[in-house]
Amino acid sequence: MAVTFDDVRHIAALARLDVSEERLPTLVGELNAILAHMEELQRVDVSGVPADLAAGMTPMPLRADDGRQYPLARPRETFAPAMGDGFFLVPRLATHEDVDE
Amino acid sequence: MNANFERAAGLNIILAEDRDARPSVDEGPLYDVPVAIKDNIATLRMPTSCGSRILEGYVSPYEATVVSRLRAAGAVIACKTNMDEFAMGSSTEHSAFGPALNPVDRTRVPGGSSGGSAAAVAAGVVPIAFGSETGGSVRQPAAFCGVVGVKPTYGRVSRFGLVAFASSLDQVGVFGKTVDDAALALRIIAGRDPMDATSADVPVPDYRAAATRPVSTLTIGRPIEYFPDALDPAIRERCDEVLDRLREQGATIRDVSLPHSGLAIPVYYIIAPAEASSNLARFDGVRYGLRITGEGLTAMYEATRSKGFGTEVTRRILLGTYVLSAGYYDAYYRKAQQVRALITEDFRRVFASGVDVLFTPTTPTPAFKLGAVSDPYEMYLNDIFTCTANLAGNAAISVPIGTVNGLPIGGQIIAPHFGEQTMFAAAYALERL
Numbered sequence: 188m189a190v191t192f193d194d195v196r197h198i199a200a201l202a203r204l205d206v207s208e209e210r211l212p213t214l215v216g217e218l219n220a221i222l223a224h225m226e227e228l229q230r231v232d233v234s235g236v237p238a239d240l241a242a243g244m245t246p247m248p249l250r251a252d253d254g255r256q257y258p259l260a261r262p263r264e265t266f267a268p269a270m271g272d273g274f275f276l277v278p279r280l281a282t283h284e285d286v287d288e
Numbered sequence: 289m290n291a292n293f294e295r296a297a298g299l300n301i302i303l304a305e306d307r308d309a310r311p312s313v314d315e316g317p318l319y320d321v322p323v324a325i326k327d328n329i330a331t332l333r334m335p336t337s338c339g340s341r342i343l344e345g346y347v348s349p350y351e352a353t354v355v356s357r358l359r360a361a362g363a364v365i366a367c368k369t370n371m372d373e374f375a376m377g378s379s380t381e382h383s384a385f386g387p388a389l390n391p392v393d394r395t396r397v398p399g400g401s402s403g404g405s406a407a408a409v410a411a412g413v414v415p416i417a418f419g420s421e422t423g424g425s426v427r428q429p430a431a432f433c434g435v436v437g438v439k440p441t442y443g444r445v446s447r448f449g450l451v452a453f454a455s456s457l458d459q460v461g462v463f464g465k466t467v468d469d470a471a472l473a474l475r476i477i478a479g480r481d482p483m484d485a486t487s488a489d490v491p492v493p494d495y496r497a498a499a500t501r502p503v504s505t506l507t508i509g510r511p512i513e514y515f516p517d518a519l520d521p522a523i524r525e526r527c528d529e530v531l532d533r534l535r536e537q538g539a540t541i542r543d544v545s546l547p548h549s550g551l552a553i554p555v556y557y558i559i560a561p562a563e564a565s566s567n568l569a570r571f572d573g574v575r576y577g578l579r580i581t582g583e584g585l586t587a588m589y590e591a592t593r594s595k596g597f598g599t600e601v602t603r604r605i606l607l608g609t610y611v612l613s614a615g616y617y618d619a620y621y622r623k624a625q626q627v628r629a630l631i632t633e634d635f636r637r638v639f640a641s642g643v644d645v646l647f648t649p650t651t652p653t654p655a656f657k658l659g660a661v662s663d664p665y666e667m668y669l670n671d672i673f674t675c676t677a678n679l680a681g682n683a684a685i686s687v688p689i690g691t692v693n694g695l696p697i698g699g700q701i702i703a704p705h706f707g708e709q710t711m712f713a714a715a716y717a718l719e720r721l
Contacts (some may be wrong), residue, residue: 242539
């Protein structure tokens with residue numbers, strides 16, 4: 188299964204990455220070279236093998252679903268790019284640029 | 289050697305500040321011992337940038353549990369160490385802040401992704417350092433730099449404050465000049481942490497007590513798949529000598545087979561990028577780190593991430609997004625998870641057959657020259673002997689076993705889940721040879 192230029196444009200959009208047209212040929216070539224090595228897996232018989240085996244071989248302990256707040260040593264204003272009235276500020280969605288405040 | 293972001297001239301100031309800031313004045317097992325911390329483990333008083341422009345200068349508002357435990361044990365957090373960006377790499381060449389160099393030969397890489405921590409211990413800057421493991425990022429640089437490197441069992445050490453790369457694989461690891469230093473350090477950071485739901489509630493023994501276990505009580509497996517025809521002949525020869533010496537000392541050496549190990553690289557490089565593509569979605573310029581503004585929200589996301597991430601991280605995010613995308617999930621991600629289950633079962637079966645630990649080379653070659661490996665997949669092959677322990681969740685350690693053409697090489701001991709005590713017993717024996 189080889190990726191095309193359009194595939195890479197599509198997955199770059201999904202991943203919120205701005206990939207330039209100049210860089211596309213290199214990325215397509217590299218991804219296809221890597222994926223070619225993955226083809227080896229298609230020859231492995233995995234019939235009856237579960238796909239949800241966790242790496243941790245001991246059962247994960249469950250904690251209370253209490254939505255705890257972890258104390259921060261510094262307020263969010265010290266590390267957030269933009270904040271106002273306790274909220275993170277972001278640019279307006281392009282689809283809402285014409286909507287009044 | 290660019291191992292540490294903080295220049296040597298500033299090191300004393302940091303030491304003094306940190307000494308004053310320690311929560312306990314009691315003498316602990318690491319009292320006044322300077323330790324180095326990989327730059328993806330959160331510290332309150334130094335930046336945590338993950339070797340990335342997107343987090344350049346970011347100072348965490350909370351501290352990793354590992355760091356808290358070290359400080360409570362009396363350690364002094366001396367410096368943060370250079371790394372491949374977001375721990376994606378095997379050479380520490382993929383840092384936004386320049387490559388780290390191998391102190392044994394500065395024309396060569398120290399390995400990666402925890403190359404700065406390995407170099408710091410090898411150069412004598414600190415006796416103990418900490419890194420993170422996803423596919424071999426502690427053991428491989430330990431082997432390249434001639435120090436000891438431990439990858440604990442999945443769940444053995446809290447990951448609270450470790451910036452996530454691939455959450456089903458990540459684990460905090462330890463570097464030491466000696467096995468004894470590594471055993472001491474691991475005991476301090478290991479154990480259940482309520483802040484990390486994946487940390488296991490399993491008792492932490494005194495790993496240093498393993499030093500007294502006679503090697504004659506150990507059955508050591510030699511997995512034939514880890515000694516392929518293509519293995520560097522000098523590394524094979526040295527490994528054979530090591531096994532002969534252990535046999536002479538009374539250990540039982542047995543050839544075993546882990547038949548699916550040869551599939552580990554493709555499995556790893558599907559699962560790890562898939563998880564990374566999800567974990568790194570949080571770096572979008574909204575809550576912390578770099579923000580590049582654009583025309584609207586989506587443009588800001590794309591501009592921030594494209595300027596903030598380097599080439600290898602971008603490549604892996606794209607690969608991970610692809611293998612998780614509709615139409616390809618079953619062929620890649622689901623298949624990789626199933627083969628991962630087969631790899632895990634291989635280990636379980638061998639250990640259930642009476643083998644205490646496995647012995648393999650840590651890497652297929654010694655440290656390579658800076659810039660010598662440009663093909664991404666060729667770089668990925670550095671993890672060929674190490675990433676299986678991450679996929680299966682086992683404990684593993686790399687111990688120096690000599691040199692090839694003046695360059696250090698490592699021998700790897702792999703142990704069952706939470707079998708660190710047995711792992712250290714074999715490691716002490718290896719170190720004494």
